[in-house]
Amino acid sequence: MNEMTMERQAETVSPTYGVVDCDIHPAFSERSELARYLPARWQEHLRDFGLRTGNPFAGSMPYPRLTPGNGMRRDAWPPSGGPPASDLAFLQEQLLDPLNIEFGLLQPLAAGSSVFNQQFGRALCTAINDWQIDKWLSKEPRLRGAICVPQEDVEGALAEIERRASDRRFVQIAIPPRALEPAGRQRYWPIYEAAAHHGLPIGMHSAAYGSRANTGAGWTSFYIEEHYAFSNAAQTALTSMIFEGAFERYPGLKLVLVEGGFAWLPPLMWRMDREWTRMRNEVPHLTRAPSSYVGSNVWLTTQPIEEPENNRHLYDLLRWIGAGRLMFSTDYPHWDFDHPEHAFKVPLSPQDRRAIVRDNAISLFRLNAEAKARA
Template structure:
């Protein structure tokens, strides 16, 4: 049955694969000063929420490679376990190490540069199916711009990677130079689940008691950034900017658009820089990935969600490999998708957004 499903769905563009840095992997790409800094002082970043002990490294139990590297750290094992058997035509790497979250901005910048050079040497040059996000020290826009401009011309990099739990809402001016550089270099900005910069809690009411709360509440952070990016006028200022919400779900997006539009009608005098309805900016400038896909009790209700989104042309498939909540391409959708929607979600939308031939 699985083999038949795989044959029917065709190839896949996986928009969220995690490659992991193994100990010592970045040393060849770090200046002596920063290698010494890491040895003496280590990482200074807020740890955020730890994953359950039952899933070390947030990984599937079968994702630990025999080489001894961490899950997602062995390219050959990734080929055998994921890329080849699942028919992955292209995979987008989102490296979630602590490089971009360091409180020492200069060290963060050095680590991001090392991560990007490591991705080129160990992943992009060795596997033609893979693309990657540019790691940036996103809390310092000027340093982030340097990394974007340094690596944007490499064909393997197809987006700028941010983490959703930032120090401030992402529409704020402190981040605008990042968007200017992304637009100038024709790169989407991917905002990925996770983080915890400077000890910012996940909810507006402080820290939750349980991991299940933190994991579920992550959608709040995505919603806050969507509202901020729209209301601060980011898309009016950067009309070519494209934003991808990665691993944040998407069933909440239609109701958010409706609520924003309703309040804009009554309060638009406060934001005269918005020339259109908030939902128009979201529909034009924002994409979402599927994992973790919402699973209503009636599977057919998911088709209604796609309809409320205005169609399937902004939804892109992702697995979150090798993490514990991985979505198998053949089992992710409990409802049969119309053929056009299936083609768009599994490959077409990502190919168009990322310029994949």
């Protein structure tokens, strides 16, 4: 189908289906809110010793632009008070209802997976997951959660996965890509095995917390560098998991790269395939080209969408990546929020648009039965 045909077809079709938003960031109404979900011992620990993470700025986000006062939509502050995305009623009013969100996937940005005290990390992840249920999932049937796990504490991560896997309100396992070691290392494989066993994708969100900086050289001077480097973390995790053989070992493992962009993927696949052709003897455990694993095991969310100077170049990106690899996300309530009707600066064919904004996520996160029940 040529570009002109795609434009005409897209212009004549008005979507009647819902949207799946794969990146919503719920917030605490106040800093003490999470503590209420912790056992007394860890409430006291948090009060007396605080959080110790790889973040060099204790008690704050590494860049002011990431804080609730600066990194949010100006209209996202709830009338009832509290930071953006901390009030369910206002989230329903501003996001779920007007954008016809059929399902919204929560991506909590909290430090439970990255604290140095691993026992405390277990407690924090359990508290975050309990908080998701109590404040969001039990009250709004359109929302779905992510199982937060302490990935550096594999035993604790497996325990939390087993605790939540049967609860269909959780549809993925959240792991930050900036781990202590490259994501493909075998120390993390038990988590991937559990994810594949339960049919839960691994969701890696590039921003906010992690054990490492987003760049190989360390923390950057400016937020603009940090924001750009979201794609670095995604690429590093992806290449490690491919070449270490995680997808070869666990063919059913599914990886979702969240908020890392996607324009970098085609040249990365070209380069991986070229190097594999030349040096495949170093990785004999791979039975096929690296790009083939991307095509069978990897998905990406759309926000932040790269916007080339010539908008039509997006057609090339979609053709190279394939619409089946992309899933729509708003990144609500952050300042670079994407609206489903305006995110793509080129018209999409009705088939590609529906795949990206709804059907890919419905299939990947096994939401078909619930979607049919609502129809």
